[in-house]
Amino acid sequence: MDEIEEVVAEIVRGCSARKVHCSELLAAFVARTILEGDAQTFALEKELNDEDVNMVINLSVERLLEKDSPSLETIKMQVAFDSSHVMNEEAVATAAATAAAKKRELQKTIISTKLMDANDFDSLTALYREIFSLLTKTRSSEEYPEGVRRAVEREVAAAVESVFPRIGLKSFVQLSSEEKKMQLEELASIVNGIRLFNKEAGKGGAGLDNFEVDAPNKVSELSGIISGEIDAMNVICQEYQEVIVFSNLRKPAEVTEYMVQRWKDELANRRQYLSYLQSLFEDISKCGRKISFLRESYLSELDDLSSMVGSRNSVPKEHVYPKFDKIAQLWKDLGDELEIVTCRESTLNDLVDYKSSFTATLNSDSQILSLARDAPTLSTEEEEEAARAAVIVTGDGGAPDKAESKEGPESSGPDPTDLPKGTVPSDLLPPNERPVCLSIDSTPEFMQLPLEYQGFCAWTISSRSGLLLPGKPALGVVQFNNGFFVFAHEVALQSFLDDPLKYVEGVKTVAMKNPELIHLLRLQASFPNTAIAKLMGTSAKNPETLPLGFPAPASKVDVSTSTPLHFVEKNIDPSYSWNEWTLRKRALQLANLKKCKTSSQQTDESHMRRENDSQVYLPRTKSTMTKTSTGTNVARKITYVKGLRGEGIKDVSRVNLSLEVSATKNVGQSSR
Known part of the structure; x- marks a missing residue:
């Protein structure tokens, strides 16, 4: 920012040395137009060195010292008009803000007044005086002549006595701050209205403007x-x-x-x-x-x-x-x-x-x-023929327009490889981006369309080195890229329809060489660094200073902050580590854990050992079981002696039986 101000200051000093007055805003604007107009010498991507800065200063001073130059006077007019408009608006805003601040101070004093008790006569009197002082402030000058001031005070006192007598102060004090403010505003408006009514009736109105x-x-x-x-x-x-x-x-x-x-x-x-x-x-x-x-x-x-x-x-x-x-x-x-x-x-x-x-x-x-007025008027065909022979200034420095050569506009058209940089014929554009000719019959809002270049013919500006001829909407309005263009004759209209980008870029090229056309044609969007409003860098909220821009500086405010002696860390992460090697070690450990396998074994020492305070044993499930045994009944051999009992022992013999237990039991029972 210091370097920018130094460049502007050097330009102003150079003009003052030649006894030419130059404002800082004008110097900044001329310097910026030089930078924008000579893009080859002062490329935007290249940082300006000392030699470039000196060249900008010398060219700016030379430009500002031109004598009897209409283009320079146009630039001066643009800077003077815009700056005057902004400064006048800011002066009114400043005066209104000052009056509002004084009014707020009086209201604050009235609202903050407190009574010791309901019979505090001194405080009530002081409060009434403050209210009276607030009501005597009108839009007219605050400094009245002695006679007028006394008349104003008498009128205000009479109006206040009828609207807000002293007895109402006690209830006023009991209101909230917001209610007090609203009541004061309403009171001031009613009192002023009474005085205006009396002025109309010829019975007062001293100090009120008509x-x-x-x-x-x-x-x-x-x-x-x-x-x-x-x-x-x-x-x-x-x-x-x-x-x-x-x-x-x-x-x-x-x-x-x-x-x-x-x-x-x-x-x-x-x-x-x-x-x-x-x-x-x-x-x-x-x-x-x-x-x-x-x-x-x-x-x-x-x-x-x-x-x-x-x-x-x-x-x-x-x-x-x-x-x-x-x-x-x-x-x-x-x-x-x-x-x-x-x-x-x-x-x-x-x-x-x-x-x-x-x-x-x-x-x-x-x-x-006189010769121009006495000359016979050319027919439409002659004018169009002369227009076709024009050489169009294009983005590459003024190549002839092949589409408008002597062959006429109905020729086969230009070769895309021969077109200037940045131009594309209409037939090569996407369908939704091609120009459209609007007529008064097909467009209801035809007369309210916002025209580009303030209604001047883009074809004439581009082909005639900045000649400003008003377009004729009766020929049709061309809509292209959300803009509406009008033209001076049919040839210009048709040429624009054939290649709209060529003439849009041609107008920008002409404006770069003639910077006074930037604001005249309202091309600030294409040349944002040359916008006077941006160079001024002003706003209604800060009218005291007009910071210079080259480009415009950012707005600044005075701020302050308090820094504690020892910062208290409230969000501490204990696992955080800033050391890269510690993080690497931890990463290796985590990677190694993925390869580990956990195994366990019960030993005599660990058997039945437990942590009583950390384990919970659920109640044991109780149940009964019936014992069962299975097997086979082995045959038992039993020997009996036959013939020992009964009548007469005739024959005694041995009997061998092989029976199971149950069978043996049955045999024994039967034998008994």
């Missing part, structure tokens, strides 16, 4: 002045246009290329001046419509209030207080609009300084203008 009269008169006065200037400037631009077109078509011997280029520069200056006049006229007309509506509403409310009050001594406050509030609000809005109109008047005064800032080489008495 916004309902001054605002319409100011709008009418400025509208008449600007309208006259616009009419005169339209005539001058038409004269320049006639002479330049005549010189291009008829080629008079007494007209040189330098003269034609000079007329183009002067025409661009006049069109920029006319554009600013039209912008101011639109703003003032918008304010005039709003002022007219507010004035009618204001007078209507006064009439309603007059009919409501009439000759009665008392009127219900719920009926009249809203009317007083409405009247005060309308009066305030009228004052706001009058301030905007006053800002536009100040900007107009700064703009008028550039009405005759150079020596005009063409006027209504010029011989060439």
